[in-house]
Amino acid sequence: MKHQTQTRHDDVSGQVIGALINLSGRQRMLSQRIVLHVLLASHGEPGALAVVKDCLATFAATHAELVNGNAHLPGVFSDALRQLYFGTRRADDRIQQFIAYANHAVASLESDSIDAREEIAALVAQATPLLELLQAITLAYQNEMRGIEMASLRRQNEIAEQLGNISMQANIVALNARIAAARAGQFGREFAVITTVLADIIKEMDQLIHSVVDPSGTNDASRRSSAQRAAPVATAG
Incomplete structure (x- = not known):
């Protein structure tokens, strides 16, 4: 994923960071829904695969906005967030990997592939580590909010x-x-x-x-x- 145009930390308002906190919190919920409905789809639950696709599209689009920004959001705007997304925690790579695993699981279920069980197991193995990572991202945005409040x-x-x-x-x-x-x-x-x-x-x-x-x-x-x-x-x- 390409990096966004740099935004100065001082240009980011508390209102914008509040929106980023909400988005990052929603990502946690979406990741759990994706894994849950993949499992339900593997057991033949009607409509589960459609839910997975919808949640996965929203999850991927939101991640792109958090990292690259858009007309209203700054993307990764601080050193702490850059370190989290692109440094030792490799949040961007790990989230992209989760998206890829989810897409593979969906494709396997749609084609009734013999590899479906393996693909689902790989996705499920990502669930807990990813949830912890998404929680760390939300906390990072909350720390940015506290920094703005202290500066104010x-x-x-x-x-x-x-x-x-x-x-x-x-x-x-x-x-x-x-x-x-x-x-x-x-x-x-x-x-x-x-x-x-x-x-x-x-x-x-x-x-x-x-x-x-x-x-x-x-x-x-x-x-x-x-x-x-x-x-x-x-x-x-």
């Missing part, structure tokens, strides 16, 4: 820290402006109103930051910034 959390914390520093500086400026307005007496009354409004805006901005970035109130960076803002240092002389 780090970005949120960095933004919260930056906004906290800006808010702290704005608080200091507003306090110094109020001091300057008080010193100006009646000439600073209008300016004092402006600084009060500014202080209210800063307070609302702080509350918005905390509610969006850290609704549980457990963000260390936000707590540190809040503590700093609680005791600004006046610098106006």
Whole structure:
């Protein structure tokens, strides 16, 4: 199977990885259905062979999408997945081998070949190892999802820290402006109103930051910034 066009890891969204997790999970179910219905077909179960063909076509097409990608999916997009599919685990080769065994079993059953029993036994022998491999693939996609979530959390914390520093500086400026307005007496009354409004805006901005970035109130960076803002240092002389 040809390798897909490389997609940058950072370009893959959590929503896309969620779709990949669902597809890889469905592959586990399909692999079991393929083996089960091959066995049922070997015992003359009506319609079992048709189920095998349908499941096998979906299984093969989905594997191609997971590896090579399509208009909506990136294919194998990370070093961890490339190692799993094309490295020591040889997931791509092993899945292709399972597909080949299944096709041989179907052909033998359709032609009532004397090799059918042998072909079915070879397929059944692949069932458990393949199921374990497909589970490892699903776990790999779940790890990619956790990586994206951690990166998003780090970005949120960095933004919260930056906004906290800006808010702290704005608080200091507003306090110094109020001091300057008080010193100006009646000439600073209008300016004092402006600084009060500014202080209210800063307070609302702080509350918005905390509610969006850290609704549980457990963000260390936000707590540190809040503590700093609680005791600004006046610098106006």
